Amino acid sequence: MPENNNIEKMLTYGKISYSNWADYTWKNELLEQQQNVLLYLEEIIKDVSTEYNPYHLFERSFSLCSFSMRRLIECRLLTDNLINSNLDVWKIPAANSKSFREKFRDTTGGNIFENYNMSGRQKIQTRPNDIVSKFLHASTLAVISGSKHLPDGILVASDWQEKNSLFHFTSEEFESLVSRFLDDRIKFSSEQLDPVSGKVTSKRE
Numbered sequence: 001m002p003e004n005n006n007i008e009k010m011l012t013y014g015k016i017s018y019s020n021w022a023d024y025t026w027k028n029e030l031l032e033q034q035q036n037v038l039l040y041l042e043e044i045i046k047d048v049s050t051e052y053n054p055y056h057l058f059e060r061s062f063s064l065c066s067f068s069m070r071r072l073i074e075c076r077l078l079t080d081n082l083i084n085s086n087l088d089v090w091k092i093p094a095a096n097s098k099s100f101r102e103k104f105r106d107t108t109g110g111n112i113f114e115n116y117n118m119s120g121r122q123k124i125q126t127r128p129n130d131i132v133s134k135f136l137h138a139s140t141l142a143v144i145s146g147s148k149h150l151p152d153g154i155l156v157a158s159d160w161q162e163k164n165s166l167f168h169f170t171s172e173e174f175e176s177l178v179s180r181f182l183d184d185r186i187k188f189s190s191e192q193l194d195p196v197s198g199k200v201t202s203k204r205e
Contacts, residue, residue, distance in 0.1 A: 021075035027182055030068035034178045036061035038171050045145040045152050066135035069181055073129055080204050082184045086125035091165040092116050100163045109142030119149045121168050134158040
């Protein structure tokens with residue numbers, strides 16, 4: 001009888017359902033939004049006449065790309081090799097951080113020629129999580145075209161990055177970056193629970 005009472009009591013708490021994290025949902029979204037980013041970027045650069053504002057859709061697609069990449073990282077849906085690797089990015093340094101002029105918050109760009117050295121860019125390497133964090137928190141998201149010093153492409157910086165530098169990506173470089181996430185495949189995974197600390201460690205290869 002006591003056992004039946006325990007079962008009845010447990011049933012009052014309801015049912016909890018869950019599953020494993022899946023990569024295909026976020027990779028499908030990432031692929032779709034990557035294609036949209038490149039489409040709207042081309043429309044902006046070529047000044048194509050559209051019935052919509054390509055800047056608005058470009059910002060939306062870029063943000064959804066960033067969020068999809070973040071979920072792949074946070075849910076451990078990428079190999080340890082990719083997560084711990086250094087990826088190529090290009091940055092444009094600030095002209096002078098002490099004289100940085102903050103842009104208006106209702107725009108995705110502003111004062112760029114005053115704030116940054118737009119005569120060139122530098123190639124650096126950094127971890128995927130650092131790149132994606134800056135993408136997600138972008139306060140500057142603009143497009144450069146027609147420059148004699150820089151190729152056409154995307155300018156992006158987070159709110160805590162913008163006083164020091166901008167990221168710059170051509171369409172090919174952005175596509176290549178996203179492809180590193182899309183093409184990454186986990187062939188072996190394991191989880192271990194430390195009975196002493198209670199912490200779970202995992203491996204993704």
